[in-house]
Every structure is written in C-alpha cells, then in structure tokens.
Amino acid sequence: MDAPFILSLISRWAHVGTAIVLVGGTAFYRLAVIPALEGNSTDLVERIRNRWKKVVHLGILIFLVSGFYNYFTMIPKHKGDGLYHALLGTKIMLAMFVFFIASALVGKKSGTQKFRDDAKKWTGIMLIVAAVIVGISGFVKVRPGPAAAAVTQPSE
Numbered sequence: 294m295d296a297p298f299i300l301s302l303i304s305r306w307a308h309v310g311t312a313i314v315l316v317g318g319t320a321f322y323r324l325a326v327i328p329a330l331e332g333n334s335t336d337l338v339e340r341i342r343n344r345w346k347k348v349v350h351l352g353i354l355i356f357l358v359s360g361f362y363n364y365f366t367m368i369p370k371h372k373g374d375g376l377y378h379a380l381l382g383t384k385i386m387l388a389m390f391v392f393f394i395a396s397a398l399v400g401k402k403s404g405t406q407k408f409r410d411d412a413k414k415w416t417g418i419m420l421i422v423a424a425v426i427v428g429i430s431g432f433v434k435v436r437p438g439p440a441a442a443a444v445t446q447p448s449e
C-alpha cells in the first residue's frame with residue numbers, strides 16, 4: 294500500500310528544508326564566520342557554537358525521522374533495484390559521518406576537542422561530503438531505472 298500523500302509531502306519538506314538550513318548554515322560558518330573571526334574572541338566562537346548546537350541536534354533528529362520514513366516508503370517502488378539500495382546505503386553511511394563531525398564541532402567532550410581545534414578543516418570536509426550526499430540523493434531521484442521504467446513503460 295502507498296504511504297499517505299500528506300505524510301510523504303511533509304516528510305520531504307522537512308528533509309529538504311533541514312538540508313537547506315544545516316548545509317547552508319555550515320557553508321556560512323565555513324566561508325564567512327571562521328575567516329572573519331580567525332585569531333579573535335574565543336568567547337564569541339563559544340557563544341555561536343552553543344546557539345548552533347540546538348539547530349544541529351534538532352536537524353539530525355529531523356533528518357533521521359524523515360530520511361527513514363522516506364526510505365521505507367520508497368522500498369516497494371525499488372524492489373530488486375540493487376543500485377538504488379547501494380547508493381542509499383552509501384548515502385546513509387556518509388550522513389552518519391557528517392552527523393558525527395557536526396556533533397563533535399558543537400560538543401564539549403574532551404575526546405572531540407581535536408575536531409573543534411581544526412574547525413576550518415572539518416567544516417570544509419563536511420561540506421564536501423554533504424555535496425556528495427545531495428548529489429547521490431538527486432541522482433537516485435532522477436536516474437532512469439526500474440522504478441522510472443515502471444512508470445513510463447506500463448506493461449501491455
């Protein structure tokens with residue numbers, strides 16, 4: 294049975310909206326905030342991190358709930374489509390890596406201090422991996438494949 298339309302719509306809005314806020318916010322931090330504050334007030338950096346932390350934690354939660362909901366509603370449409378599941382599996386693992394780095398950058402634990410000490414490098418890596426994630430997400434959506442063929446070439 295197909296998932297209710299309204300739930301699928303809300304889930305997509307939430308997922309793509311979260312990607313816009315989190316990836317956009319990270320790009321702003323890396324390209325504008327870090328260079329502007331270099332060598333400056335660590336207290337200000339601390340306050341920015343503390344505010345951004347709430348957005349990161351809520352964003353990860355929304356990504357996980359909407360992402361798994363999207364995935365489970367997509368499974369019936371991609372039965373036997375190995376490439377779809379391989380790409381989605383890769384994307385989910387890359388997303389877990391991004392969630393770990395994002396949490397470490399706003400965290401306080403001493404074990405993750407090395408990421409905060411080199412925030413410029415790690416936010417850059419996060420942006421590159423996020424671009425790959427968005428690339429995979431767009432590719433699986435538009436690529437011609439079994440699901441698209443089933444829609445465009447109905448069986449006789």
Ligand code: HEM
Nearest residue numbers: 312356357360361363364367385388391426427430431434
């Ligand atoms: C850094 C984290 C993530 C980013 C930036 C991201 C980004 C996106 C974007 C932009 C789309 C929409 C693609 C389009 O409609 O053109 C999408 C779709 C999707 N995402 Fe994510 N996502 C992330 C994490 C996750 C996670 C953790 C999951 C699963 C647990 C997930 C599962 C999905 C699924 C199933 C779709 C729909 C794919 C399809 O159309 O068949 N995403 N994602």
